[in-house]
Amino acid sequence: MDDDDVLDNVGARLRGFRQTLKLTLQELAVRSGMTASTISRLERGLVRPGLEHLLSLSRVYGLPIDELVAAPRVGNPRVHLKPIQKHGLTFIPLGARNEGLNAYKVIYPRASECPAPRYRTHPGREWFYVLAGSVELVQADQRTVLHAGEAAEFTTMTPHWLVNASDDEPAETIAIYGHQGERIHLSELAS
Known part of the structure; x- marks a missing residue:
């Protein structure tokens, strides 16, 4: 999955998180400090979220940003074991x-x-x-x-x-x- 694919799926993921918490657009707007219109456009994929959007939503959902956007893992997953x-x-x-x-x-x-x-x-x-x-x-x-x-x-x-x-x-x-x-x-x- 390339960067465009990840970004194209962000809106649906954001909508899914909101619906899981049973929040209306207006309730999420109040909690996040964004407008309901902006959230709606993000969720429909009409606008790609910027860092400020993701930070606000990350705080509301209690999730790291990489989980909000389903960013692919990078780097070495090994754990350094020190007995x-x-x-x-x-x-x-x-x-x-x-x-x-x-x-x-x-x-x-x-x-x-x-x-x-x-x-x-x-x-x-x-x-x-x-x-x-x-x-x-x-x-x-x-x-x-x-x-x-x-x-x-x-x-x-x-x-x-x-x-x-x-x-x-x-x-x-x-x-x-x-x-x-x-x-x-x-x-x-x-x-």
Whole structure:
């Protein structure tokens, strides 16, 4: 899709965002500071939006400008993974940090090399998927061993910890933490 194709589709996208929010042209005009006539012309493709139009609409819709216009992604999409190591565990971020959910590959050393377990509690939920080996999830007095290909999700208000369940090989998981879980698990790692 070239630039002209992207720009030709902007009007329909803008109309779609307005209709999704169930706003009339007049309501959007009040919120954006533009006239209803200008918005109508933009949505019908009679006028191509300028930066000032897109900035106003971006604020109203709570979306970045590139999403408003469906701009093609440019640049290198790779994430630069910088492992974090502490207490014998390795956490590898799998995406840019954000305030929502964040994913990590977590490597647990052999059971005999694992640090002493420490129960943690915090608001939220955790989810993990076992890539290799097996891990033992301990929640209060309940123990569950999960093997490669298995996943678990649990509330983190229950005291919990994870450890490699085997002395044969390191275990690897993909873990997804909410903001509170990431803060609890990784703030200690940063120190």
